[in-house]
Amino acid sequence: MEHLSNALKAVFKEQDGDEVLFCADMLQKDNQYNRGEMPRPDTEMKESQIQYLLRKVNAYNTLDQESIVGQVVVSEWMKPLKSHKELKSFDLSVFNMLLHFACKTIYFKNNDPVCHYSKLLRWHNVSNLFGEDTFTTVFAASLDIVNKSKRKYFDWPAYIDHNNKEINALFKNKMADLHMHLKGSSYNFDISWLSIMNNITSMENVFTEVYNLRKTYGWDKDLYAKMYRACAIRLYLASRTGLLSENAQITSAQLSNIIDDKINNANDAIAKSAIDESVKRQLLESHSLEFLLSKAKETSKHFEDKSDYQDLDYIRIPRYNKDNVRSILSSERELMYSVFRLLLEGCDDYKDISSLFYSYLCYKVKFRNAIIQLNSTVGFHNFTLYEEIKDKFIAKRHKKFLYKAAIESFLINGKDRYLETRIVPDTTAEGIAEKIKEIAESVDEKYKERFSIILHFIKSRDERKDKEYRHKELREDIKKRAFAIHKFRNNAEYLGVGSEDYPLSGYVVGIDTANTELMCRPEVFAQAFRFLRYHNIKNNGRQRPNDLNITYHVGEDFYDIADGLRAVEEAMIYFNLKNGDRLGHCLVLGTDVRKYYSMRYNTICCTKQVLLDNMAWLHHKCKRLFGYTSLCYYLEGIFNQYFYDVYQGQIYQDGKINYELLDDPDVNNNINDYYQSWVLRGNNPKFASDMEESDDELEQEWDNCAENHEYGIEIAKFNINALELFDQYHKDEIVERGSEAVAFTIKESYVEDFYKLLEAIQEQLLKEIESKRISIECNPTSNYKIGEMSNYDEHPILKFYNSGLNTPYNKHDIAVSINTDDQGVFSTSLEREYSLIALAIERHQTEGFKNSPRQIIDWLDKIRQMSVEQQFDNDIFNYKKN
Numbered sequence: 001m002e003h004l005s006n007a008l009k010a011v012f013k014e015q016d017g018d019e020v021l022f023c024a025d026m027l028q029k030d031n032q033y034n035r036g037e038m039p040r041p042d043t044e045m046k047e048s049q050i051q052y053l054l055r056k057v058n059a060y061n062t063l064d065q066e067s068i069v070g071q072v073v074v075s076e077w078m079k080p081l082k083s084h085k086e087l088k089s090f091d092l093s094v095f096n097m098l099l100h101f102a103c104k105t106i107y108f109k110n111n112d113p114v115c116h117y118s119k120l121l122r123w124h125n126v127s128n129l130f131g132e133d134t135f136t137t138v139f140a141a142s143l144d145i146v147n148k149s150k151r152k153y154f155d156w157p158a159y160i161d162h163n164n165k166e167i168n169a170l171f172k173n174k175m176a177d178l179h180m181h182l183k184g185s186s187y188n189f190d191i192s193w194l195s196i197m198n199n200i201t202s203m204e205n206v207f208t209e210v211y212n213l214r215k216t217y218g219w220d221k222d223l224y225a226k227m228y229r230a231c232a233i234r235l236y237l238a239s240r241t242g243l244l245s246e247n248a249q250i251t252s253a254q255l256s257n258i259i260d261d262k263i264n265n266a267n268d269a270i271a272k273s274a275i276d277e278s279v280k281r282q283l284l285e286s287h288s289l290e291f292l293l294s295k296a297k298e299t300s301k302h303f304e305d306k307s308d309y310q311d312l313d314y315i316r317i318p319r320y321n322k323d324n325v326r327s328i329l330s331s332e333r334e335l336m337y338s339v340f341r342l343l344l345e346g347c348d349d350y351k352d353i354s355s356l357f358y359s360y361l362c363y364k365v366k367f368r369n370a371i372i373q374l375n376s377t378v379g380f381h382n383f384t385l386y387e388e389i390k391d392k393f394i395a396k397r398h399k400k401f402l403y404k405a406a407i408e409s410f411l412i413n414g415k416d417r418y419l420e421t422r423i424v425p426d427t428t429a430e431g432i433a434e435k436i437k438e439i440a441e442s443v444d445e446k447y448k449e450r451f452s453i454i455l456h457f458i459k460s461r462d463e464r465k466d467k468e469y470r471h472k473e474l475r476e477d478i479k480k481r482a483f484a485i486h487k488f489r490n491n492a493e494y495l496g497v498g499s500e501d502y503p504l505s506g507y508v509v510g511i512d513t514a515n516t517e518l519m520c521r522p523e524v525f526a527q528a529f530r531f532l533r534y535h536n537i538k539n540n541g542r543q544r545p546n547d548l549n550i551t552y553h554v555g556e557d558f559y560d561i562a563d564g565l566r567a568v569e570e571a572m573i574y575f576n577l578k579n580g581d582r583l584g585h586c587l588v589l590g591t592d593v594r595k596y597y598s599m600r601y602n603t604i605c606c607t608k609q610v611l612l613d614n615m616a617w618l619h620h621k622c623k624r625l626f627g628y629t630s631l632c633y634y635l636e637g638i639f640n641q642y643f644y645d646v647y648q649g650q651i652y653q654d655g656k657i658n659y660e661l662l663d664d665p666d667v668n669n670n671i672n673d674y675y676q677s678w679v680l681r682g683n684n685p686k687f688a689s690d691m692e693e694s695d696d697e698l699e700q701e702w703d704n705c706a707e708n709h710e711y712g713i714e715i716a717k718f719n720i721n722a723l724e725l726f727d728q729y730h731k732d733e734i735v736e737r738g739s740e741a742v743a744f745t746i747k748e749s750y751v752e753d754f755y756k757l758l759e760a761i762q763e764q765l766l767k768e769i770e771s772k773r774i775s776i777e778c779n780p781t782s783n784y785k786i787g788e789m790s791n792y793d794e795h796p797i798l799k800f801y802n803s804g805l806n807t808p809y810n811k812h813d814i815a816v817s818i819n820t821d822d823q824g825v826f827s828t829s830l831e832r833e834y835s836l837i838a839l840a841i842e843r844h845q846t847e848g849f850k851n852s853p854r855q856i857i858d859w860l861d862k863i864r865q866m867s868v869e870q871q872f873d874n875d876i877f878n879y880k881k882n
């Protein structure tokens with residue numbers, strides 16, 4: 001099916017909607033009409049047109065390969081499906097390609113589309129690109145015509161179920177999603193699409209804003225114009241399929257006036273004409289998309305028995321007997337279903353409808369790929385680009401639906417479900433209360449007690465506007481937000497809504513951080529985390545909020561494995577992580593050391609500071625794990641070199657040592673002192689020099705957390721040299737010299753020892769996490785898209801927890817959970833994440849380490865149970881009431 005997937009990518013993702021309209025003579029290009037020279041790609045696509053698109057997919061090495069796939073598209077996939085009598089096919093059409101894919105992967109069960117379990121991975125990867133609805137609606141239309149039935153229900157899950165009975169049974173038990181970010185966990189694409197299709201004329205500035213942010217990353221500058229045309233086409237298709245009430249329908253003449261440049265000429269002519277001004281205005285208005293759209297929206301306000309979600313769309317959103325948040329998805333599904341049906345049953349204007357719908361789908365897929373992270377470039381930078389536009393296109397009054405869908409789409413699937421969602425804390429207590437209230441208000445009464453909130457700070461690079469110490473601006477911002485959280489939790493007056501008033505602070509159960517970690521290490525958050533964790537609630541006992549637990553995103557993105565492992569240990573030391581706390585992702589603990597470094601020819605690219613820190617840290621680890629070996633000697637040599645370079649700029653300049661200054665250096669290059677200074681980095685930058693005393697009670701509480709009082713850290717404090725190095729670390733010239741980038745290659749003769757050391761450290765940290773009973777939150781699809789896995793079965797979860805499974809890895813029993821992270825961005829659900837992992841393990845069995853399906857399901861079920869155990873809020877049904 002690989003070729004069919006590539007062909008689908010070519011025909012639906014690489015095809016431009018404008019091109020389709022041009023070939024159909026509906027749009028001018030370079031002031032020209034097509035006039036029948038290029039065949040319409042939807043029904044008459046030529047092999048050369050497909051080959052051109054296939055080249056853009058870039059999946060084939062030779063032109064001959066592209067050519068043969070192009071031939072198959074024309075001779076087979078665009079043709080009716082002969083062997084499927086249960087399906088009605090199109091005449092020669094690109095839409096048959098969708099049916100070809102759908103009939104191999106999905107079927108209908110109890111009237112809802114369901115995926116064959118064995119095809120789930122393929123379905124997931126391909127439907128991600130186009131949206132599942134593109135396939136499910138064409139399949140439903142095709143089946144229903146043969147069955148002579150007409151579908152009324154379109155509220156199947158956003159990500160369809162599969163037919164593995166045992167795994168489905170597992171989902172009927174208690175389930176918890178512990179790691180999801182509210183903003184990216186909703187029907188992000190679908191709500192954005194409806195928002196644009198209903199409000200396009202007021203969104204030009206949003207498109208311009210995003211274009212300016214994204215132009216260097218290939219954002220289409222004509223995207224607004226394209227969405228404008230898509231919007232007009234949608235209005236017309238809804239008219240043509242009877243989904244708009246008669247007085248709101250538009251004609252094909254009105255449509256072509258809008259999508260074609262002719263409109264400008266026509267409007268110019270009207271504007272210049274000598275007719276009465278008011279008539280002129282009326283005429284101009286009746287031509288405009290804004291006017292037609294507002295008419296459609298106006299009539300939708302008068303629907304009888306309106307769905308609660310009708311505000312989102314001018315097409316009627318069906319009201320089902322089990323009306324729930326999935327209804328949001330149903331109006332667009334019904335539109336697609338109806339157009340597919342119209343085409344399958346035949347109509348007089350078949351050619352035009354077909355071209356219009358094809359261009360509509362191309363526009364939609366284009367937008368989908370623009371806002372959802374789908375391109376194959378791995379890495380966090382890529383991801384953060386998408387992060388910023390997750391909810392940009394959603395009109396403000398529709399945000400409540402975004403929250404609602406994020407929380408309810410998971411909770412409606414079972415009665416014992418619970419989730420912890422993450423939001424950024426505001427800088428004021430009122431701001432935090434307002435935001436939480438807004439979220440709680442958007443959620444249905446029966447789900448109000450089934451979710452909690454984790455407040456996450458955002459990592460960002462050191463701005464260095466104020467150079468007093470590292471990350472000064474961010475540290476101050478964190479402190480402000482930490483104080484806001486503190487005040488918010490102490491104020492029992494912040495109450496929620498509903499039949500009973502829930503104290504809002506009861507929703508908050510933990511703290512976390514998010515965003516790329518390369519330029520922002522755990523040390524920046526340490527004081528705030530200690531401060532919030534040990535926060536004493538004084539609010540006259542009207543409420544009992546949970547103690548705040550800690551979870552921390554770490555080891556997801558790193559310069560190299562040593563750097564990532566060190567970050568994990570920093571989080572553990574600086575935050576005093578303990579049983580009940582969690583770590584997010586930790587991919588670095590399961591990354592294959594040998595594969596990772598050999599792929600990079602044993603060269604590490606990072607900053608001098610990071611390399612220097614890594615050397616001191618690895619040196620310490622090496623001594624502890626293997627004793628003083630020759631590798632220690634090697635690490636020391638590199639350490640000395642970079643220490644001179646970064647810390648002793650005057651002594652070491654232009655690659656030479658100034659021996660006269662060497663007698664009296666500012667700081668000594670003792671690698672052990674340096675290691676001790678690293679241990680202290682979780683302390684406030686000024687703790688060793690000049691902390692001012694404050695009268696303010698809150699400030700005093702904050703100051704009490706300036707130092708990490710754990711045993712080993714207290715000892716480091718008595719090392720004068722380490723203290724001096726700690727102060728130096730925050731000095732501007734050190735920061736500057738240390739931030740220079742280097743490419744460092746491990747010396748050939750030490751490569752094997754280096755690998756062994758890193759493998760030993762991974763193992764040591766895993767054991768430590770296991771014995772401290774800290775748990776790890778895993779997010780398979782997110783990790784697959786951001787990390788370096790080539791398949792789901794390479795996910796480190798198998799190294800963290802493999803009790804009961806046969807694997808080639810060391811045995812570990814770490815408490816893990818499977819979660820979704822950003823399900824709206826990664827197009828997934830918790831059920832899908834569980835299933836993909838199970839399927840991948842079943843499919844990719846290592847010789848000598850086979851597992852039966854039952855073994856895998858039992859293992860999965862243990863993970864489900866552990867997720868429930870690890871939730872921060874263990875008393876969700878009792879404490880929120882007064």
Ligand SMILES: [Zn+2]
Nearest residue numbers: 181514553821
């Ligand atoms: Zn996350």
